[in-house]
Amino acid sequence: MKTLRDVPVGETSTVVKIHGVGATKRRIMDMGLTKGTEIYVRKVAPLGDPVEITVRGYELSIRKADADILEMT
Amino acid sequence: MGIKIALAGNPNCGKTTLFNDLTGSTQYVGNWPGVTVEKKEGRLKGDKDVVIQDLPGIYSLSPYTLEEVVSRNYLVEEKPDVILNIVDGTNIERNLYLTTQLLEIGLPVVMAVNMMDLVKKNGDKIDMKKLADALGVRIVEISALKGQGTQDAVKACLEAAKAGKTTELPHVFTGSVEHAIAHIEESIEDKVDPENLRWYAIKVFERDEKALEHVELSDELKEHLEGHIADCEKEMDDDSESIITNQRYNYIQDLVSGAVKKKAKKGDMSVSDKIDQVVTNRWLALPIFAGIMFLVYYISVTTLGGFLTDWTNDVLFGEWITNGVTGWLESVNAAPWLTSLVVDGIIGGVGTVLGFVPQMVLLFLLISILEDSGYMARIAFIMDRVFRRFGLSGKSFIPMLVGVGCGVPAIMAARTIENERDRRMTIILSTFMPCGAKTEIIAMIALCFFPGSKFVAPGMYFLGIAIVILGGIALKKARYFAGDPAPFVMELPAYHIPSVKGVLIHTWERAKAFMIKAGTIIFIMCAVLWLLMNFNWGLQFLDGDLERSMLRDIGTVLAWLFVPLGFGTWQGAVASVSAEIAKEQAVATLGMLAHAASDAEADMATAIRGMFGTPLVGLSFLLFNIFDAPCLVAIATAFREQGSRKWGWITFLFQMGVGYCLALCVYQLGMLFTQGVFGFWTLVAIVICLAVCYFVFRKTPDYGRLSDEPHGADA
Numbered sequence: 001m002k003t004l005r006d007v008p009v010g011e012t013s014t015v016v017k018i019h020g021v022g023a024t025k026r027r028i029m030d031m032g033l034t035k036g037t038e039i040y041v042r043k044v045a046p047l048g049d050p051v052e053i054t055v056r057g058y059e060l061s062i063r064k065a066d067a068d069i070l071e072m073t
Numbered sequence: 074m075g076i077k078i079a080l081a082g083n084p085n086c087g088k089t090t091l092f093n094d095l096t097g098s099t100q101y102v103g104n105w106p107g108v109t110v111e112k113k114e115g116r117l118k119g120d121k122d123v124v125i126q127d128l129p130g131i132y133s134l135s136p137y138t139l140e141e142v143v144s145r146n147y148l149v150e151e152k153p154d155v156i157l158n159i160v161d162g163t164n165i166e167r168n169l170y171l172t173t174q175l176l177e178i179g180l181p182v183v184m185a186v187n188m189m190d191l192v193k194k195n196g197d198k199i200d201m202k203k204l205a206d207a208l209g210v211r212i213v214e215i216s217a218l219k220g221q222g223t224q225d226a227v228k229a230c231l232e233a234a235k236a237g238k239t240t241e242l243p244h245v246f247t248g249s250v251e252h253a254i255a256h257i258e259e260s261i262e263d264k265v266d267p268e269n270l271r272w273y274a275i276k277v278f279e280r281d282e283k284a285l286e287h288v289e290l291s292d293e294l295k296e297h298l299e300g301h302i303a304d305c306e307k308e309m310d311d312d313s314e315s316i317i318t319n320q321r322y323n324y325i326q327d328l329v330s331g332a333v334k335k336k337a338k339k340g341d342m343s344v345s346d347k348i349d350q351v352v353t354n355r356w357l358a359l360p361i362f363a364g365i366m367f368l369v370y371y372i373s374v375t376t377l378g379g380f381l382t383d384w385t386n387d388v389l390f391g392e393w394i395t396n397g398v399t400g401w402l403e404s405v406n407a408a409p410w411l412t413s414l415v416v417d418g419i420i421g422g423v424g425t426v427l428g429f430v431p432q433m434v435l436l437f438l439l440i441s442i443l444e445d446s447g448y449m450a451r452i453a454f455i456m457d458r459v460f461r462r463f464g465l466s467g468k469s470f471i472p473m474l475v476g477v478g479c480g481v482p483a484i485m486a487a488r489t490i491e492n493e494r495d496r497r498m499t500i501i502l503s504t505f506m507p508c509g510a511k512t513e514i515i516a517m518i519a520l521c522f523f524p525g526s527k528f529v530a531p532g533m534y535f536l537g538i539a540i541v542i543l544g545g546i547a548l549k550k551a552r553y554f555a556g557d558p559a560p561f562v563m564e565l566p567a568y569h570i571p572s573v574k575g576v577l578i579h580t581w582e583r584a585k586a587f588m589i590k591a592g593t594i595i596f597i598m599c600a601v602l603w604l605l606m607n608f609n610w611g612l613q614f615l616d617g618d619l620e621r622s623m624l625r626d627i628g629t630v631l632a633w634l635f636v637p638l639g640f641g642t643w644q645g646a647v648a649s650v651s652a653e654i655a656k657e658q659a660v661a662t663l664g665m666l667a668h669a670a671s672d673a674e675a676d677m678a679t680a681i682r683g684m685f686g687t688p689l690v691g692l693s694f695l696l697f698n699i700f701d702a703p704c705l706v707a708i709a710t711a712f713r714e715q716g717s718r719k720w721g722w723i724t725f726l727f728q729m730g731v732g733y734c735l736a737l738c739v740y741q742l743g744m745l746f747t748q749g750v751f752g753f754w755t756l757v758a759i760v761i762c763l764a765v766c767y768f769v770f771r772k773t774p775d776y777g778r779l780s781d782e783p784h785g786a787d788a
Contacts, residue, residue, distance in 0.1 A: 018315065023137040024560040029318040030133035031562050032167045035311075037322070043349075046358040047458035052565060056166040057335070059565040061454045063461065066560045 004039065004053075004067035012040045013072040020069040032056040033070060075122045078230045079148060081175055082159035083168050084130030085566050087187040091159060091217035092127040095227060117227065126153060132167070134174045136283040139488045148178050149269055154234035155181045157226060158210075159217075162192040162199060163567075165333055169325045172208065173245055177275060179268030181233040182210045185226040190216045196336035203332040209240035218572065242271060245324045250316060253305045254278055257298055264288050278302055279314045345447075345567040352448065358455045365448075367531040369439045374516050374530035378432035382516060386428035387676060395420055410607065410614045417668045418603030419596070425664025425677070426591045426657045429513040434584045436512055440477055441579040445571035449474050450563065457561060465545055468561060469499040473541060476506035477534075478583055480707040483508075484714050494554050500711050501724045502544050504703040505731070506537045509587060510656035511699040517660050521678040522691035533699060540700060540731060547768040548727075555773055587657075595661050598654055602647070602662060606669060619669055637754045638697055638733070639690040639740040649697060655704045689747065693740035701732025734761045 007013045015037045018025055032055055033039065040054040050063040082088045092098070096115030117123035128147065129140035136142060148156065158175050160168040165186075175182055184205075186192075192199060205212045211229050215222035246254065258274040265273045265288055276284035277298060290298070302313050309316050352361050372378065395416060402412045443449055453470045460470055468490050476483035483503040490496040507515060512530070519529040548554050605624035607615050615621055628643025631650060635641045640649075644666050652659035667680035685691045702708055702725050712721030741758035744750040 021312065023135075026133075026135050026137060026314055026318070027560055028562055029315060029322075030135060030170070031564075032170065032322060034315075034319045034322045043353065044355070045454055045458060046353065046355050047455070049458045049461070050454065050561065052353070052454065056164075058164045058167060059567075061457070061561070061563045061565055063457065063561050066562060 002072050004041075004051075004062070004070040004072055005064045007039070007041045007072055009041050009043055009051075012038055014038050015070055016073055017071040018069055019071060024066060025069060028062070028066060028069065031060060033060075039070075039072070075124055076155070076231060076234050077124045077126060077153040078117075078227070078234070079126045079128060079153035079156050080159060081128050081144065081148070081156050081171070082130060082187075083132055083161060083164075083171060085564065086130065086159050086161040086164075086168060087217040088127060088130060088159050091185070091187070091215070091223060091226075092125060094217055094220050094223050095125050123227070123231070131171065133171060136281050142283065145178075148175070148180065149272060152180065155183060155230045157230050158182055158184045160184055160186050162186045162188045162214075163195065163197075165199065166322075166325055166329050169208075169329070170321055172210075173243070173321050173325065176208065176210070176242055177271045179266075179270070179272060181237065183226065183229045183233050184208070184210045184212045185215045185222075186212060187215050187217050189214045190219060190221070198334040200332040200334075204328065207328050207332075208243050218575075243324070246317070246320050249305055249308055250278075250320060253301045256301055260294055260298060261288055261290070264290075275317060278305075279317055281314075343567070348568050349451070353451055353455060362452060362455060363535075365443070366534055369436065369443070370530040370534055371527055373435035373439055374432050374512065374519065375525075375527055378435045379516070379520070381431035381435075382429050382520070385431060386425065386520075390420060390424040390428050391676065394424065409616055413607055413614075413616070413669075414600070414603055417607075417665055418599050421665040421668030422599030422602065422661035423591055423596050425517075426513065426595050426661045427588070428664075429516050429657070429660060430584065430588065430591075432516050433509050433512055433587060434580060436509060437478065437583045438576065438580045441576045441583075442571050444474075445569075445576055445579070447566045447568040450565050453563060454565060459542065460545070461561075462542075462546070465495055465498060465549075468563065469495060469503075472499050472503040473506050473538075476503045476508060478509055479586075480504040480506075480508050480703045481710050484707065484710045487714065494556060497715060497720060498545065498548055498554055500714055501548070501727055502541045504707055504711070504728065505540045505544065505700060507533050507699050508656070508703070509583065510704065513657045513660045514652070514695060514698050517663065517681070518691050518695040521681045522685075522688040524678075533695075537700070540735075543765070543769050544727075544731065547765070550768065550771060550773045552774075590655060591657070594655055595658055598651060598658055599661055599665060602651065602665060606665065617669060619666075635697075637741070637757070638736040639693045639744075640685060642684065644684045645694060649694070652698050653702070653705060653708075655706075656698065659698050689740060689743045692743075693736045696739055697732050697736035699732075700728075700735050702728040734765070738762055 004013070004015075015033060015035055017035060018029060018033070037055060042052045042054055042059065044051050045061075049065075050061045051067060053060050053062060080088050080092055092113070092115060095117055097118045098115050113127045115125050115127070117125055126147070128144045131138075131141045131144050134141055134145040134148075147153075156175055156178070158172050160172065172182075172184060186199065186201070201212045201214065211233060213222055213226040213229050215226050217223060244251075254271075254274050257277050258270055261273060261277065262270060273284060273288055277288065277290075280302070305316065306313055311319065352358060354361075398420065399412065399416055402415060449471070452474065453468070456470050469487070471489070472483040472486040475486045480503070483506070484500050487496050487499040487503065490499055511533075515530050515533050519526060523529050602624065605627065606619060606622050607617075608623060609615060609621050610623055610626070619625060624647060625643050628645075628647040631646040632641045632643050635645050635649060640646075644663075648659045648662040648666070651662045663681055663684070664677060666684065667677045670680055670683070682691075685694060703711075708721075708725055711724045712718070715721050715724060737754065738758045738761055741755045742762075745755050
């Protein structure tokens with residue numbers, strides 16, 4: 001399964017499915033990362049984590065561990 | 074009959090700026106999400122019958138974080154007359170997500186699209202009519218920062234509140250979901266307030282436990298509805314909560330694609346992007362962060378601030394005011410005790426605290442500029458990895474950034490953290506960051522013992538970070554705190570040039586609070602200390618003979634506590650204990666003691682050097698007083714925010730332990746290395762160091778299976 005973690009910097013990908021349950025999943029979806037959303041991976045933080053993405057026209061910082069619940073195309 | 078307007082909107086959408094504009098107050102605004110953590114009330118400028126309620130910034134009305142729960146309980150249960158929903162026009166898609174939820178509560182809603190000046194500058198076009206028609210709300214265009222359109226927004230709110238009724242809700246959900254919700258509405262109709270029906274129906278569909286507590290469903294009905302929800306979930310191949318979220322965003326996406334025209338800017342980098350490329354650069358980010366913080370402290374404490382403080386301490390308070398007041402008191406033949414009270418007590422104490430104000434104002438000014446620009450949010454992004462190492466989220470970093478100003482809002486800021494374990498740990502750790510008041514102690518000790526040193530002030534800042542990190546690692550290995558880190562999803566706001574007005578207001582507010590404190594608590598403390606310092610137990614005025622004073626006796630009783638730290642003198646004890654009232658009281662106390670002890674010739678620094686002896690003792694005093702428990706107000710806040718006496722005490726004792734052990738180790742090992750002194754306390758210091766290493770480096774014991782669920786956000 002390809003997740004958001006695997007999307008290289010500078011590429012755009014689309015959310016296929018969000019795995020997981022409860023608070024984490026809800027928080028991520030609340031921020032606009034829902035099925036069918038396009039995500040552009042902007043950069044990785046200096047220490048390798050988290051990643052900065054552009055989603056719905058704004059910048060969001062998300063940890064790789066949390067990015068793993070997002071299945072991408 | 075007053076009218077209540079509730080301001081609701083996403084974090085960092087300009088709510089507090091609007092609140093300040095409407096009420097004329099000067100609440101703190103910063104360019105990062107989560108500045109407002111408590112709801113605040115104010116009255117409309119020009120019409121005192123209108124109450125404005127500022128709610129914390131939220132992305133959603135989910136049951137998972139404290140601010141969201143606070144906000145939705147307020148809206149659903151206390152029923153303000155109208156909700157003013159502030160929407161960031163530059164980020165409309167995500168902002169409307171909250172709007173769709175606010176509409177369901179059933180109160181009249183007015184939407185204020187903020188930052189219109191930026192929207193126009195970007196060349197974007199928003200078709201307000203289309204949005205208003207689709208959502209069934211009145212829309213007002215505003216720019217809170219420039220105060221444009223804000224009065225129109227209030228007018229619209231008052232009209233909406235008077236009209237009272239709400240229009241038809243937008244059709245957010247698709248066929249089968251809408252069907253299930255309608256079915257729930259029918260079943261719970263007689264159990265909730267009619268205007269909240271839609272809200273509760275959707276919450277039941279989402280299986281929101283916190284909302285379900287308010288709806289008494291029989292087991293039979295629950296099971297029946299559960300069947301409908303489950304059918305829907307099966308059809309959609311997702312859980313009910315996610316179905317709702319998905320459909321909201323799908324609806325908004327459709328709406329926005331028709332109503333908002335963004336000027337295409339492919340390949341074109343905004344200024345924000347360019348700045349970001351440098352300051353969050355893979356290799357440069359950490360050195361830049363260290364460099365910026367070094368500069369902030371170097372400028373505010375060492376160079377420019379130090380220069381100003383030297384002048385205020387030595388010339389303004391040391392010569393002009395002291396000599397002027399002394400001369401005047403002598404000319405009117407004031408009693409010696411009165412001269413002593415005014416010169417040694419008030420000028421020596423309060424004056425010394427005020428003497429260091431220029432350094433603090435500079436520090437506040439520079440920090441405000443950083444906060445306002447949006448850089449602080451980037452620091453959380455850069456440092457998240459370090460923080461995750463000990464299981465804290467980058468969110469915990471924000472309270473620590475706030476802590477550089479004052480520990481009390483820092484502890485409050487921990488409320489934005491969903492996970493109870495993380496929140497408790499953040500409260501324990503965030504006050505280790507040296508606050509403004511502690512900066513005074515740093516400045517004074519640096520002035521007395523390390524004049525001209527570049528590294529003392531920034532060093533204390535970075536030492537604070539180190540203690541937070543090591544303390545975090547050690548705590549995380551304890552049974553209670555062990556477990557997976559909470560998720561960290563944080564918005565990175567665009568940079569903007571700090572507004573001069575905003576920065577100045579912010580700096581002034583902080584400095585003002587500080588000076589009010591100097592005029593009240595510090596003033597009273599100085600008077601009390603002066604009394605104890607200048608009278609013996611028979612209440613005879615001693616006229617400078619401190620060795621017979623009550624204060625000396627009290628200090629002597631406490632002094633043994635500080636013997637292992639090197640400043641086991643009555644002066645050191647009195648200064649350290651009085652610093653618990655307010656940290657800058659240490660400076661006031663030392664200033665008074667110096668004033669009273671020295672003959673007029675010697676300056677303050679010399680007198681204080683005389684009290685402590687070597688720089689090592691001065692350093693030990695400094696370390697103890699900035700890394701032990703914070704001042705009383707902050708301790709009380711920590712007790713309240715921890716929500717239990719037990720956790721309040723754990724916080725207090727942990728902080729005291731850290732400060733004491735750190736000072737002890739530095740002093741004892743310093744003595745060992747500089748003078749070869751080896752005694753019982755040296756052994757203790759070595760044992761402490763080994764223990765710290767053990768707690769930091771040990772492997773996390775296996776506590777068995779831990780639940781992955783966070784402990785929840787109930788207060």
